[in-house]
Amino acid sequence: MSEIRKDYVKNKWVSISSNLTLKPKDFPIMKVETSSAPAGFCPFCEGNEAATPPEILAFRKGKEEPDSGGWLVRTIPNKFSAFALAGELEEKHIGLYRFCNGLGKHEVIIETPQHDTDFHELALERMEMIVSTFKMRYNALAQDERIKYIQIYKNRGLFAGASLAHSHSQIIGFPFKPGENDGLPQYYKDQGRCLICAILQQEQDSNQRIIHEGKYFVALCPYASRFAYETWIVPKRHTEHFGRLTEAEEKELAWFCKKLSMAIVHSLDNPSYNFIINTAPVNSLYEPGYHWYMEFTPRMLVAAGVEVATGVYINPVAPEDAAPILRESWDR
């Protein structure tokens, strides 16, 4: 059976096949190769700090000097970024074309000094440092009036867009708000309530797509999943900005990230994946209806022609079939 489902958050349609005709091992995608040593020089390895721009923030074992070894989680500017936080946003036109300068900030969070330790293998304590780093850098970037949206994300593996194998995530401060989550303020305008809170309520009632419910968060495969085994981590407390999460929530989110990344790697045969944090715009006119949440998207298939052409995603695994597979691995 197949269904076309509406994704109200992204304002897109998704074609979903059910009955799990494709098992995790049936996907043709290459596994992520985890090598024990870097093939060439790796600027993210401990001892190579001089090869990166000066660090912005680091969790350290002791009181070592900045840009020396002994760090646990290290944040640096992205050397290859098109963004620089200088001057003001300027828009220009050439005939009918429109462009602006690359005003913004792009940072890299190196999640471990060890080259061969993957994200899902990190100790819970390290995961907590990474979540704390996300929050600190989010709140620091939000201080700059010129930044309107803060995107935290991770690319793991070639099919998710990772160019370096050493485990890292990234954060970009954009000078404009991307339209990806415009469905949230629109739903609030139309219905007078938060769409994410409403989704959470319905998912808890039906209990078909929930992987795990904690004290502060719920992990679920969303109704209109665009990707096979797509999973959201949703805070139960209505919170617009990621930067507002409490210390207790930080700790539980770190645990959810550890459990979910382990479940994805182990039950789906080591695929590439992305995670992204969706949140409300900053330094912009207030619009109610945003509710931050985190998306993990395994990249089992490459976008096909119809997705490029129409924006309609084709997902061969229904979220009702995906959730029990991930839940089994989570609970193991």
Ligand SMILES: [Zn+2]
């Ligand atoms: Zn490395």
Ligand SMILES: [Zn+2]
């Ligand atoms: Zn809400």
